Amino acid sequence: MHASTETLSIREAPALAKVREMVMGCMQCGTCSASCPNAFAMDYTPRQLWRLLLLGQEQEVLGSKTIYLCSSCYTCTVRCPRGLPLTEAMHALKRLAWERLPQTRSRAAFYQAFVEHIRIYGRVQESALMARYFAKSRDPRLPLSFTAAGLRLLRKGKLHVPDASHKGMLKRVVDAAMPKEGRT
Numbered sequence: 001m002h003a004s005t006e007t008l009s010i011r012e013a014p015a016l017a018k019v020r021e022m023v024m025g026c027m028q029c030g031t032c033s034a035s036c037p038n039a040f041a042m043d044y045t046p047r048q049l050w051r052l053l054l055l056g057q058e059q060e061v062l063g064s065k066t067i068y069l070c071s072s073c074y075t076c077t078v079r080c081p082r083g084l085p086l087t088e089a090m091h092a093l094k095r096l097a098w099e100r101l102p103q104t105r106s107r108a109a110f111y112q113a114f115v116e117h118i119r120i121y122g123r124v125q126e127s128a129l130m131a132r133y134f135a136k137s138r139d140p141r142l143p144l145s146f147t148a149a150g151l152r153l154l155r156k157g158k159l160h161v162p163d164a165s166h167k168g169m170l171k172r173v174v175d176a177a178m179p180k181e182g183r184t
């Protein structure tokens with residue numbers, strides 16, 4: 001079977017080879033997965049993700065939800081017995097997915113909207129966050145797909161008008177974290 005053009009372009013990306021280098025020493029002990037606070041929601045645990053990457057399953061890796069569910073807590077990095085730079089590897093994969101897999105951009109749009117939103121408001125303001133997400137996704141069908149969830153939240157009194165009481169409180173934290181993700 002011939003690889004698709006997209007697969008080839010991902011395989012040939014020097015940046016991807018670099019990420020593979022980062023996790024080359026993985027011995028599949030599972031400490032990263034056991035330590036990760038978000039592993040329960042990931043489609044592949046961190047250990048599985050590294051294995052897939054080393055097996056050359058780039059499409060699976062870059063198309064996974066896992067890389068967007070990593071909250072950069074650095075627990076896996078601190079606990080990995082091989083001392084591998086796992087959080088940096090997650091960041092690099094996120095950047096590659098954005099650049100090379102357009103079909104994953106709605107996940108990236110939510111991720112970016114969330115970070116920008118927290119930077120400005122200092123806390124989640126549900127309605128403003130979703131408005132930012134919809135604008136970033138540039139998909140007119142997206143707001144419609146959230147109509148039912150929005151109505152449920154409204155009925156339960158979970159949607160609030162944005163307030164400025166925490167505005168800017170996390171700006172310095174987010175600004176300090178951005179360069180670590182390779183973003184400015």
Ligand code: SF4
Binds near residue numbers: 046080084
């Ligand atoms: S903790 Fe390190 S060695 Fe263990 S599975 Fe995770 S990446 Fe591999």
Ligand code: SF4
Binds near residue numbers: 032038072073076090
């Ligand atoms: S840095 Fe990401 S992958 Fe590692 S433990 Fe934290 S959330 Fe999990």
